[in-house]
Amino acid sequence: MIKAETVIGLEIHVELNTETKIFCGCKNQASKNPNEYICPTCLGYPGALPRLNKKVVDYALKAALALNCEVQRNTHMDRKHYFYPDLPKGYQITQATKPLGIKGKLYLEKAKKTVGIERIHIEEDTGKMMHRSDDTDIDYNRSGVPLIEIVTAPDLSNEVELLEFLEELKNLLAFLEISDLKMEEGSLRCDLNINVIDQKRGTKTPVMEVKNLNSFKGAVKAGLYEQKRLRKALGKNRELTKETRGWDQKREETKTLRKKEDSLEYQYFIEPEILPLQLSQRKIRNTAGRMPELPQQKRVRFKKQYDLPDYDVGILAKNPYVADFFEQALLVCYAPKRISNWIMTQLLSEMPKGLEGFKDLALKPKDFGKLMTLIEEGKVPKKIGEKVLKEILITGEDPERILKNRNLGKITDPEEIQKIVAELVDQLSTQYPELLKDYQKKPDKAMKFLMGKGMERTGGRVDPEKLRESIKQELLLKFQQKEY
Ligand SMILES: [Zn+2]
Structure with missing residues (x-):
């Protein structure tokens, strides 16, 4: 040719x-x-x-x-x-x-x-x-x-x-x-x-x-x-x-x-x-004066104002509903890159109509911002956040209410953690009688096992350091009660 x-x-x-x-x-x-x-x-x-x-x-x-x-x-x-x-x-x-x-x-x-x-x-x-x-x-x-x-x-x-x-x-x-x-x-x-x-x-x-x-x-x-x-x-x-x-x-x-x-x-x-x-x-002149900000102008402003890469800006400024959603969410949680990442990955992957879907989204930008704040402040782990997001996309419910109703929020109360750990260690030491002996011999191996079980039990809603501390205390208590 x-x-x-x-x-x-x-x-x-x-x-x-x-x-x-x-x-x-x-x-x-x-x-x-x-x-x-x-x-x-x-x-x-x-x-x-x-x-x-x-x-x-x-x-x-x-x-x-x-x-x-x-x-x-x-x-x-x-x-x-x-x-x-x-x-x-x-x-x-x-x-x-x-x-x-x-x-x-x-x-x-x-x-x-x-x-x-x-x-x-x-x-x-x-x-x-x-x-x-x-x-x-x-x-x-x-x-x-x-x-x-x-x-x-x-x-x-x-x-x-x-x-x-x-x-x-x-x-x-x-x-x-x-x-x-x-x-x-x-x-x-x-x-x-x-x-x-x-x-x-x-x-x-x-x-x-x-x-x-x-x-x-x-x-x-x-x-x-x-x-x-x-x-x-x-x-x-x-x-x-x-x-x-x-x-x-x-x-x-x-x-x-x-x-x-x-x-x-x-x-x-x-x-x-x-x-x-x-x-x-x-x-x-009047019409020109009332013109909305157009994609090209928006891309330039987003890039400068929010310090975002070209790729992000290209997607966020593509559609008026997305651009608006992004900026409204920022009013609640000012974390441009995190919000942008979540919009481009988690949010879009859940939307069959893609960017067009932002037009009639059940999820309100302020609720999205709220959820992002909870994640930003470490109150909700990312994995849980994704679950909550999926739910709001269907129900349009408030993220805090979903967390409360579904028991999905992070467990921060030390007493509550201690209670969960006590139950867990009790149960496991009955199930695996060797466990506590092992802990004396190979503390790391047993701790790893207990940590794994603890995270599983709480659905990852406990801070790992707090969980480790709690398990240590519980084991100490056990050793004092029984003699090995
Ligand atoms: Zn006619």
Whole structure:
């Protein structure tokens, strides 16, 4: 295979989580019942008038600013005409000629590369077709759901950068709280534009568009598949035409959906029913001023403020719920590295949904902080702490209450320890009559045995030094009572 450069750009559709749809009052919500949230406007009935939802503009503006875009203050919506059963109006309202945001960028820390954002624009989603063996159903619940489309420059060179970009973008959008970002449910969708260039020979393939990518893994696999296919074709000087291809998840390959010849002529014109969009300087300034701290800024601050390694910071600042949980727990127990370790190991290993699970966690950060304090102060051994954590994750109970109710706390009362040891030595000296004699001959061996049994009996809840001292005293007492 030839050595050729791969060039990848992305088109990402993000469904916005506004209460209502973009041009009508219908609920913007997923439903198991098809066509539950529809009206004449989102069904495109003649005469129905669209009204632009202001929240959509606010959300799109937030995204544009977060991606360092230049905001176009005077813009408008366009009609994009095409015929498809999921689009009953016969056109989609979008921003074709003057997108809200242009010339943005997103920096990738691992790849050490800035990826250009060519544009961010507002548009409406279409309905959804559900194909069955002999029939097709159409669900218009998604008709008129607000979207932003983010188009990157062709700045990505391989699948590693592709994955980092998608993750970084998703994390950034999560902090803006403008979308559910559920790829599997279609609220985050991406298409790839990919071609390969052989600089040495001065040849290149046409750009292929790959659609139907419903997971990051799928995007990476499709990128790799297409790169290989294009390099092979370029190596063999095989003529290719520009195509829209679909990713077949089951067969793990791309296949032709449309050839360039069938490419559509959209006949754009300005949407006459919606007034032009005018954004004041003040609005832009206010939105910029109310921006949450974004992952990149958070990573820098966490690193500096809490003196944490890059790896920790990378995970903690990935998701707003995790970042928040971490800082809330610190208010109760200021041990950044310990808290970070516990979040990354014990806590995450118990969470099937991973970082996303922090959103609806039964464990409150203040209770997590409390538990960490108990461990930090040596009142609860780590092993017990792990048990308690598992329990709070299910019940959401207070850690101290769990320790008390389950008798899991450290035994610190000397009398209680002495009592346990007395019982233990009594029992063991009956069970192993040689034990006390052995203690005189080989004290270390017998002590080791007794210590082991003592720890076992108390579930490791006694400080070993205190236990040893207690056993010594008990044996001394025994020797005084009996003569050996
Ligand atoms: Zn509607």
